[in-house]
Amino acid sequence: MTKMITLGLSSIFAGFILLAINQLAYASGEPLALKGYDTVSYFEVGRAEQGDENISHVWNGKRWHFTSERHRELFVANPEGYAPAYDGLCAWAVSKGYLQSAIPTAWTVENGRLFLNYSQGIKGQWETRKRANIRAGDRRWPNLKEAAARFGL
Incomplete structure (x- = not known):
């Protein structure tokens, strides 16, 4: 019986710790x-x-x-004027018609707009056809934006 009480209290304590960590992350x-x-x-x-x-x-x-x-x-x-295009999602992915997170260090400012990409490698691919990729991304973004909102991206 003592073991069960100890186990139960340990589980409750662990739950409180996880809750506190989560609250700190989103303070x-x-x-x-x-x-x-x-x-x-x-x-x-x-x-x-x-x-x-x-x-x-x-x-x-x-x-x-x-x-x-x-x-x-x-x-x-x-x-x-300062927020990244496509809500900060990967510009290359958006230009291809899908959603992908991006990293803040794989970036390009083009014509007064900030574009982020998934990685330095993807940024390099995106930049080889930058203008075409921006046009494609701008064309696809209105539909993708709705999906991003639904998924909380």
Whole structure:
């Protein structure tokens, strides 16, 4: 009987630990955009930079981190101008008609738009036909956007 009580209490304790970890991961209540990278840095600095969790802004259901107050102010004034195309999903995949996550370090700014890709290798493939891939992605994105929303991407 003592073993069963100990096992039961251990299970409850483990459940509380998992709950606490989950709450810490989503303490802000919103998913983190760009894995915490500063979207303004791509445009202003020309490189991917990890943002500061203490300098953030919630937009479009996601929490965005920035490297400086100035970057946050620029984003707040024009979020659509700094947010990545295709809601930050892989530009190559979208151009081919499907959804795939992307990494913030496989990026390209083209004609004032930020595009992310799944990997550096995929980014290289996407860039070989960049203009055609952007046209294809822009054409396919309206339908894919609905699917992305349904799946919480």
